Amino acid sequence: MKLTGNLLLGANEVPASAGTMKALNPATHQLIEPDFAFGGAVEVDRAAQLADAAFDHYSHTSLAERAALLERIADNLDVVAQPLAARAALETGLLEAQLLGEAAKAATQFRQFAEVVRRGRFLQVAIDPAQPERQPRPRMDHRLQSIALGPVAVFGASNFPISYSVAGGDTAAALAAGATVIVKAHNAHPGASEIQARAIRQAVQDSGLPEGVFSMVRGAGNAIGEALVDHPLIKAVTFTGSEQGGMALYRRAQQRPEPIPVFTEMASVNPTFILPQALAERGAQIGDGFVERMLVNVGQACLKPAILIAIAGPGFDPLRAAMINRVGMAPARPMLTPGIHGSYLNGLDKLKGAGATPVAEGSPATAALDGQATLLEVDGQRFLSETALAQEVFGPAALLVKVEDEAQMLAVARALRGQLSAAMHLEEEDLGLARRLLPILERRTGRIVVNAFAHPQEVSFASVHGGPFPASSDSRFTSVGMTSIERFLRPVCYQGFPDALLPEALRDSNPLGVPRSVEGR
Template sequence: MTLTGNLLIGRAGVPATAGTMKAFNPAVGELIEPEFAFGGAAEVDRAVRLADEAVDSYSHTGPAERAAFLDLIADKLEAVKDELAARASLETGLPIAQFEGEVVRTAGVFRKFATVVRQGRFLQVAIDTAQPDRQPTPRMDHRLQKVALGPVVVFGASNFPISYSVAGGDTASALAAGCPVVIKAHNAHPGASEIQGRVIQEAVAEVGLHEGVFSLVRGAGNEIGEALVDHPLVRAVTFTGSEGGGMALYHRAQQRPEPIPVFTEMTSVNPTFVLPAALAARGAEIGGGLVQRAMYNAGQACLKPAILLALDGPGFQELRDAAIAEVEKAAARTMLTPGIHDSYVRNAQRMENGGATLIGAGPVPARAWDGQSLLYEVTGEQLLADPVLRKEVFSPAILLVRLTGMDQLLEVARAFRGQLSATLHAEAADHAAAEQLLSILERRTGRIVFNAFSIPQEVSYASTHGGPFPATSDSRFTSVGMGAIERFIRPVTYQNFPDDLLPQPLREANPLHLWRLVDGELSQH
């Protein structure tokens, strides 16, 4: 596929109207051809208006047609796997093999959402049949289904150029819900973004959908993002990134004349608690294993287990020594962008200024934007005294916390803000203590992991990628897993309707053979 650098607005490739940019390879410090177009408010308006024009037809596609569209996107992603992985590697400095896996995972997500659409359970159909003879008042027929919100704006993320980007889970789940998507591509990987965008654009055309079902825009600075959030036809926004960036979009959306939901995934340290019996039995295994997982993607992952907490007792020294040994052999790797690298340097210095002691470091970086693996240590008292130490450091840096006892462990657990995940390692002798900890963690995270590590995460019906603020802006929803579709649908009740005017999922004969809640009982009739 020859890259054009154009914006993708409906079926058209649109050249620059507000300047251009080139991708940057952080591994070698060089710009990469070609030039990529920037657009402005006019391009945003065109993309969103097309999306709004597409809502009525696309949101009313049948399950088979919409599922086939999602499957086609998956097929097309796999067909460009090698090219897409190579371009993503060129724009990030990360290994090609990593992105080959990301393409396979992303295609799999589209196929899973195709299955969700075919099953139709996400519509949450409920029927309360008429009771004309009910006393003292009769009941009319009521039928409910979930419908698509409308145009969705997706902000692509920097750290996963495929699975959290143009063809990522936000796009897949919004399209599955019946919502047209306008993606704001991340400037860190414009070539990889264009390849994914053209895959979806081609699928839209081949299936014969309205061209406004998908568009891709790109811009410099904050202006284009603000224009997207401000546009009166946009009905929801998703964002993966920093707390500052996410909250700026969230507040802006609430200040609109018609506020809209902004589903953000922002910051998390994913604390790992090691209880006494597990520490004594498996301290070294846990310490080394956590560091290995934390160094995935050079520590640039939202689920990185960044803070390891354990009691100062049997097994602690073994855990500490194993973690140090693993950090010291973890080679420095190129970070995604110079900006992320600079932030890492500042935040590492912030930890040291907060009293953290450096107890382990990997080999010295050979290149300008490589991230050196670092292991810091603090006491429980220090962690409680300084909230800075409990903040995310988006990098290959880990914090080990030495605790004095269970009372302090529980106090520290209560001090954490909302998290995407939390982990506890425990043996049978720890279960009483684990029950105490669980009641605290349930209020602070969307996923609790037992005797494993927070990364990687399965994409499934039972998976959750969300949590209380500031992990996300709305803890009721997930951005990963089949439940992610629920962000983009809302309920509509049809009261006293003639059968031929009802949407197909609600008709008396159940022509789509969906499972429905009829008078409080699940039925496929």
């Protein structure tokens, strides 16, 4: 597939106005053709104007039309899956087979959201019919449904170049809600981003929809992202990345004349707690599995299990030995970008400076951006006294925390900040401790896993990928799963309307056949 490197603003191919870049192959440290265009505030304004002009039409398309768009996007992603995975592998150093799985997951998400749209439950229709005879005051007819917020800016993630990027879940959920979308492509994988953007744009064109339903911009530094967040026509923002980057966008959005929601997915160490009986019976198995999951994506996964907490006692030594063995066998593999690689090395230094002791290392790095797997260890008292030990280190590192007893395990849990997920490994004899640990974890995470690890995660109606700060900026919402559509919706009440003027979902005949609450039933 030929790449032009242009910005894609609706149906328009727009060349560079603010310089160009080439993609970097992190495995070879070589630049890859072609040049990719950078834009700025002018291109953001052009995309936002197109998105706003398209919004009223697109947000009022029928559920069938919107679902058909999502399915066309999925079909187009299937067609380009092979070249997309190949290009993404060049730009990220990740395995092509893994990226083919990502491409399939992205297409699946669009099809899942098409089904969500067809069912119509996301509209959250509620009807309270008129009561003209009610005393002492008659009640007018009230009908409620959810509508899209407006044009949405989606910031592509670096670590999953397909399923959390241009054609990721944020784009799928926003389009499903009826929002128009402008994606800021991540500069770590510009070619993969262009392939995905063209697949989406072609689906928009084939559906006969306004061109402003979808655009993709790209820029150097922070300026283009700031222009997106500042633009008065943008009504919501999604971001996946570092706490520093996410909070900078969040604060900026709150300082606008019209503040808007910024839905961020940021830092998480996804703690794993091994309860005593499970440790005694399965310590080595759990330790090996923990490290295997930690090393996925060279440790560059938001759901990477990064901290394991276990009580000194039966099973601890086999657990530790299995972790050391698995880390020692891990090959050094290229990390996504020079910046991520540098931050990883800096994070390791901070853990060591806070008192964590390295106990195992994988194969040494042989290339400039290789990440060497590392296992560090610390006791519970030191962990409780050094807040730096609980910070995320994005890369192939894990921290084993050896606590003295159940009380110290609970204290460690209370010391943690908000998390995307937490896991408990337990047996029946551990249920008493698990019941004490559970409410602590409920207050600190959006997903609790028993006898498995945080990664991978299903994309389903019950999925939650979010949690208290700093895991996300709003713990009421998820960025993965079918209910992630709720981020892009707001309720509108229609009072006293004639039936012919009501949106279809609210009419007496319910022509769409959507689920509705009538008088609370």
